[in-house]
Amino acid sequence: MTVQQSLRLSHADAQVIDAPVDFEQARATQARRPSEQKSRGLSLTIRGLRKSFGSNEVLRGVDLHIPAGQFVAIVGQSGCGKSTLLRLIAGLDAPTAGTISFGEETRPEDIRVMFQEPRLLPWASVLSNVEVGLGTDRTSADAKARAESALTEVGLAEKRDQWPSVLSGGQKQRVALARALVSHPRVLALDEPLGALDALTRISMQQLLGRVWHDQTFTSILVTHDVSEAVALADRVLVIEDGRIAHDINVDIARPRQRGSADLAALEGSILRNLLGPGADATGL
Amino acid sequence: MSIVEILPRVRSFRLPRIDGLTQWIVPLVILLVWQAACVTGYVPARVMPAPTDVALAGWKLLVSGELAQNIWVSFWRASVGFLIGGSIGFAFGLANGLSQLSSKLTDTTLQMVRNVPHLALIPLVILWFGIDESAKLFLVALGVFFPIYLNTLHGIRTVDPQLIEMGRIYGMRNSELFRRVIFPGALPSIFVGVRFALGIMWLTLIVAETIAASSGLGYMAMQAREFMQIDVVVLSILIYALLGKVADSASRALERLTLSWHPAFQKH
Numbered sequence: 001m002t003v004q005q006s007l008r009l010s011h012a013d014a015q016v017i018d019a020p021v022d023f024e025q026a027r028a029t030q031a032r033r034p035s036e037q038k039s040r041g042l043s044l045t046i047r048g049l050r051k052s053f054g055s056n057e058v059l060r061g062v063d064l065h066i067p068a069g070q071f072v073a074i075v076g077q078s079g080c081g082k083s084t085l086l087r088l089i090a091g092l093d094a095p096t097a098g099t100i101s102f103g104e105e106t107r108p109e110d111i112r113v114m115f116q117e118p119r120l121l122p123w124a125s126v127l128s129n130v131e132v133g134l135g136t137d138r139t140s141a142d143a144k145a146r147a148e149s150a151l152t153e154v155g156l157a158e159k160r161d162q163w164p165s166v167l168s169g170g171q172k173q174r175v176a177l178a179r180a181l182v183s184h185p186r187v188l189a190l191d192e193p194l195g196a197l198d199a200l201t202r203i204s205m206q207q208l209l210g211r212v213w214h215d216q217t218f219t220s221i222l223v224t225h226d227v228s229e230a231v232a233l234a235d236r237v238l239v240i241e242d243g244r245i246a247h248d249i250n251v252d253i254a255r256p257r258q259r260g261s262a263d264l265a266a267l268e269g270s271i272l273r274n275l276l277g278p279g280a281d282a283t284g285l
Numbered sequence: 286m287s288i289v290e291i292l293p294r295v296r297s298f299r300l301p302r303i304d305g306l307t308q309w310i311v312p313l314v315i316l317l318v319w320q321a322a323c324v325t326g327y328v329p330a331r332v333m334p335a336p337t338d339v340a341l342a343g344w345k346l347l348v349s350g351e352l353a354q355n356i357w358v359s360f361w362r363a364s365v366g367f368l369i370g371g372s373i374g375f376a377f378g379l380a381n382g383l384s385q386l387s388s389k390l391t392d393t394t395l396q397m398v399r400n401v402p403h404l405a406l407i408p409l410v411i412l413w414f415g416i417d418e419s420a421k422l423f424l425v426a427l428g429v430f431f432p433i434y435l436n437t438l439h440g441i442r443t444v445d446p447q448l449i450e451m452g453r454i455y456g457m458r459n460s461e462l463f464r465r466v467i468f469p470g471a472l473p474s475i476f477v478g479v480r481f482a483l484g485i486m487w488l489t490l491i492v493a494e495t496i497a498a499s500s501g502l503g504y505m506a507m508q509a510r511e512f513m514q515i516d517v518v519v520l521s522i523l524i525y526a527l528l529g530k531v532a533d534s535a536s537r538a539l540e541r542l543t544l545s546w547h548p549a550f551q552k553h
Contacts, residue, residue: 092454108456119451123469123546132465135456163546179455 039069041219042102042110042186044089049098051084058084060243062098071213071220073230076240077275083191085240086113086223090189102187109135112185114193118172120164126175127151127160133179150182151175154208170201174208181212188213190222194229202226203259206233210255227275231267232257239274247274334516339523342516351505356524359490359501362418363528366425367486371479374430378437382471383463395434403427404492416497421490428489429482436478440471473547476540483532487525 044066051059058081066072076082087093089100090113102110112133120129130147131138137146151157154174164172173193180188190209194202210233213220224230230237231251239247249271253263316336322328323335330338346352377395381388403424414420444467452466494503502521509517544550 090454092450113454115447115451117447119447121448121466121469123472123544124465132452132455132457163551165546165548165551 039217039219040184040186041069041217042104042106043068044187044219044221045099045101045103046089047099049085049088049100050096051081051088051093052096058243059088059095062243062245064238064245066219066221068103069217069219070236071222071234073222073224073234073237074240075224075227075230075237075271075275078225080240081243082223082240086189086191086221089187089221106186109137109183110186111189112180112183112187113189113191114173114176114180116192116195118164118169118176120172120175120179122164124164125160126156126162126164126167129164129175130178130182133182135183137183147178147182150178153181153212154178168201170197170205173197173205177208177212181216184216185218187219187221190220190224192223192225195225202229209233227268227271228264231264231271232259237271239271247271331513331515334519338516339520342514343520346505346517346520355500355502355505356528359494359503360528362421362494362501363425363486363490366422366490367429367482369422370426370429371433371482373426374433374478374482375437375475377430378434378475379441382438382441383467392438395431399431399435404489407493407496411497416499420497421493421501424493425486425489428485432481432485433475433478436474436481437471440474440478441467443474444470473544476536476544479536480533483536484529487529487532491525 044064046062046064049059049062049064050057062085074082074085084093088095090111092113120126121132124132127144127147130151131143133150134140134143134146137143148157148160151160154177156171156174156178159167159171159175164175167175173196176193193209194205197205206229209220209222213233222230222233227237231253234251237247237249237251238245239249249267251267253261253267257264319333320336323330323333323338334342343352377391381392406427407424410420410423414423448466448470449462452462457465490501491503494501495507498504502524506518506521509515509521541550
């Protein structure tokens with residue numbers, strides 16, 4: 001086999017994988033959200049946000065406005081403060097200085113978080129794990145029915161009585177997503193939720209996330225280290241450097257987005273250059 | 286033939302399943318060897334009676350009602366002592382696992398008491414309680430307390446903090462957090478404590494009954510020694526082994542029932 005042949009072969013393989021993925025994505029986001037449709041999401045305004053751990057200042061003054069229903073991705077190098085920002089937005093930690101406001105009164109059920117680890121209760125069935133997400137509504141009469149419909153939404157209805165230990169990593173993360181969505185949150189904070197998944201599972205999870213965001217119209221804030229994931233999903237990408245927002249990039253590419261399209265690749269490249277510094281994208285390969 | 290074709294065949298070759306009877310093969314072989322050694326005279330009868338003699342002694346005691354009476358007395362002491370010591374240990378384990386204040390107040394004291402071998406208290410206990418029931422119950426309860434206390438405490442302290450954070454995010458109050466997250470998370474460790482405690486329970490009871498009692502299995506063995514009834518002594522020892530096995534099986538069954546979610550207890 002010549003070098004040329006093998007190259008062509010691998011290219012063909014890539015296409016075989018790409019084709020159904022693109023088809024899935026196109027189907028999932030077929031109807032682009034009409035701009036006049038009212039979003040259920042909350043808008044978010046952050047002013048002068050700072051956070052220190054002892055003498056270590058992680059966030060050094062963040063000002064940010066996120067309109068209701070927007071999908072924002074936050075990228076940055078490890079330790080830049082992106083997860084800290086998300087934890088502050090989700091109310092898991094208290095800021096050292098500055099304010100975060102959602103424009104109106106919120107209930108705890110309005111803001112939900114998804115972590116890199118699924119954090120399922122190993123001793124509760126898949127369905128009971130989803131029920132946990134109802135918050136104080138856990139005791140209501142329709143709790144089971146609501147949990148079942150959330151489980152159906154992520155395509156795991158048939159696993160309702162299983163223990164989490166028998167699920168694959170991607171399935172566990174889908175149960176965690178169902179748990180986060182079951183209370184119909186108005187803000188969903190995602191802390192690298194797909195970081196521990198293999199590449200193909202990650203792509204199908206991205207499509208699932210894109211679909212539920214499109215259907216339920218919540219405000220979505222995704223922290224990720226994967227720039228291609230950020231540009232594939234988000235309306236807007238924030239690059240955090242040294243505890244500040246260094247770049248605020250609009251992803252003005254129509255949905256459904258073609259995975260691996262030239263537009264996305266170009267944008268991904270320019271964001272990576274911002275992240276790594278000039279000249280760093282030429283990896284010499 | 287490629288490896289893919291071979292693999293299913295390799296996998297289909299398995300050792301015979303370990304079923305309920307397999308575990309009794311070794312005890313049975315030991316019994317047979319023992320019987321053979323006694324019958325041939327290799328082991329003199331005054332050193333070790335044959336299993337058949339032990340069984341005969343057991344039968345006689347069973348008919349007279351003495352055996353059932355003594356087993357019942359010992360079983361009652363063991364379980365009541367276990368319940369008392371176990372519940373106090375569990376309560377302290379919970380309190381010190383959940384509350385910093387309680388832990389600061391009592392943990393150091395308990396750790397100091399733990400380092401006293403509880404059987405060393407026997408002379409003191411006899412002076413306090415005489416040789417009636419409360420002496421034995423006190424010793425068993427004291428012996429059982431520590432494994433249950435330590436493992437409950439350890440179980441609660443090592444519940445995954447990420448799960449606790451998750452529970453708080455999803456609006457669980459303390460009681461619900463305990464019921465849904467902390468207690469189930471601590472349960473495997475609590476069971477380790479229970480199984481340790483069961484062993485200590487028998488040990489303590491036998492020693493206490495041997496030294497100071499007027500009924501029970503330990504008393505029966507001591508009486509038999511006085512009259513050189515070596516078959517009854519051996520019988521008592523065998524009954525201890527059986528009772529220990531029964532207690533262990535009971536706790537395993539309870540584990541399987543309550544820890545069916547745990548990968549270690551799932552059927553494959």
